[in-house]
Amino acid sequence: MGDLRYGEFIQVSGVMVGEAGMDWLTAVSQARKAHELLGSHLDDLDALPLRKIVRESWRRSLLNSAQIGQPAMLSDDSLRLARERSELQRIWPVFEKLLVPAASDANLLVALADAQGTLLWMAGSRGAMDDAEDVGFSAGANWGESSVGTSAPGVALVTGSGAQVSGAEHLSERVHHLNCSAVPIRNPRTGRIIGAVDLTGGTDAIAVHSLPLLQAAVSAAEGQLLLPALAVEQGNEDFLDLCASDGPRLSGRPISLRHAEILTILAAHPRGLSSTQLVEELFEQPDGASEGTLRSELVRLRKALSNSPICRIAARPYRLEWELQTTLTRLWHAMEEGDLERALQLYPAEILVRSQAPGISALRYRAQMALREIVLDRGSAQQLLRLGRQSADSHxxxxxLRELPLDSPARSLVVAEIEALEA
Incomplete structure (x- = not known):
């Protein structure tokens, strides 16, 4: 891996070469010409002198974005929450060990993005970090195609393959001085793309060996995900994550769906619930055996909590004797504080998606309706689009559509989506 420090462009007859046989000087020159030719109609894209992978990314970016430019940015609290919830937290140390030292020597930086393109972790040379931060390439920024247009991490996430983007091939002119290579990361058990690792900086970022190095590091990281989760994955001792990809987690540890339901409902009712009330919140069709089932579950749950002296469940009524933070409570706090980006990140449709408990369904519905009203009242065009697409809501x-500029290329796509939903 240390060979990365010798990642200067390979010179072949005066032509810069990155990926095998790639003539970057010509590609970048053609991309500059493409920017000059780019008009207001998407049909013009077919005639632009771009590599196919770049042309298709420009097309997607223009179709799916209200405005290409400054990336959407998470607040510090939202970034912390995103890191806590991400399974990528287990593998960032792999990239720190295998890529960051050599990248720093080559004046590059390494970035780890989630499946939506948000940069969760970054490290590298100070100079490269400062240069990237000037254009918004920093932890918490979204570098997906719909946010900033064409970039290597955005392309890798959409195509599922390694990608390299140089200079003017970026759709946003603000980053024409940067080069980047990225490789997607998959959950090895499901095959689902969960993120991408990226090299960004000068010409070394797209050297011929950059993609193979990234792929080797990704292979090692994906292997790490196959190992049992260790204590390093532990989160806050008072946080119940209801949206983890592999099921609910309490303090970073897996917890059963039924136990998560009980804790979530009791956290939403701090004064407590009687056994009859809790049964009604948990069971779709309560019967004579339901209270006995509930008592058995509470015995098992108390045993699971026994290692923590503060995590106790009182009886008569059933209530939590400590303040438990859940994804739902954080969602409500974000809405109360007017932090729509954080609230959308905690989109309630993803909260305990397998649960059919009446109490959970009611909490989820209330949160969905509250978020919808706030976004309708205060949301930007991007936020309205995001929630509208997530919830298939034509309203x-x-x-x-009313918020989009009249010349936005996204308007025709939004109209088509509305027509499809109302058909």
Whole structure:
């Protein structure tokens, strides 16, 4: 891996070469010409002198974004939450060990993005970090195609393959001085793309060996995900994550769906619930055996909590004797504080998605309706589009359409989506 420090462009007859046989000087020159030719109609894209992978990324970016430019940015609290919830936290140390030292020597930086393109972790040379931060390439920024247009991490996440983007091939002119290579990361058990690792900086970022080095590091990281989760994955002792990809987690440890339901419902009712009330919240069709089932579950749950002296469940009524933070409570706090980006990140449709408990369904519905009203009242075009697409809500999409500039290329796509939903 240390060979990365010798990642200067290979010179072949005066032509810069990155990926095998790639003539970057010509590609970048053609991309500059493409920017000059780019008009307001998407049909013009077919005639632009771009590599196919770049042309298709420009097309997607222009179709799916209200405005290409400054990336959407998470607040510090939202970034911390995103890191806590991400399974990528287990493998960032792999990239720190295998890529960061050599990247720093080559004046590059390494970035780890989640499946939506948000940069969760970054490290590298100070100079490269400062240069990237000037254009918004920093932890908490979204570098997906719909946020900033064409970039290597954005392309890798969409195509599922390694990608390299140089200079003017970026759709945003603000980053024409940067080069980047990225490789997607998959959950080895499901095959689902969970993120991408990226090298960004000068010409070394797209050297011929950059993609193979990234792929080797990704292979090692994906192997790490196959190992049992260790204590390093532990989160806050008072946080119940209801949206983890592999099921609910309490303090970073897996917890059963039924136990998560009980804790979530009791956290939402701090004064407590009687056994009859809790049964009604948990069971779709309560019967004579339901209270006995509930008592057995509470015995098992108390045993699971026994290692923590503060995590106790009182009886008569059933209530939590400590303040438990859940994804739902954080969602409500974000809405109360007017932090829509954080609230959308905690989109309630993803909260305990397998649960059919009446109490959970009611909490989820209330949160969905509250978030919808806030976004309708205060949301930007991007936020309206995001929630409208997530919830297949034509009313939200109509509101987004009213907020979009009249010359936005996204308007025709939004109209088509509305028509499809209302058909």
């Amino acid at each position: 939200l999409l109509m509101a987004a």
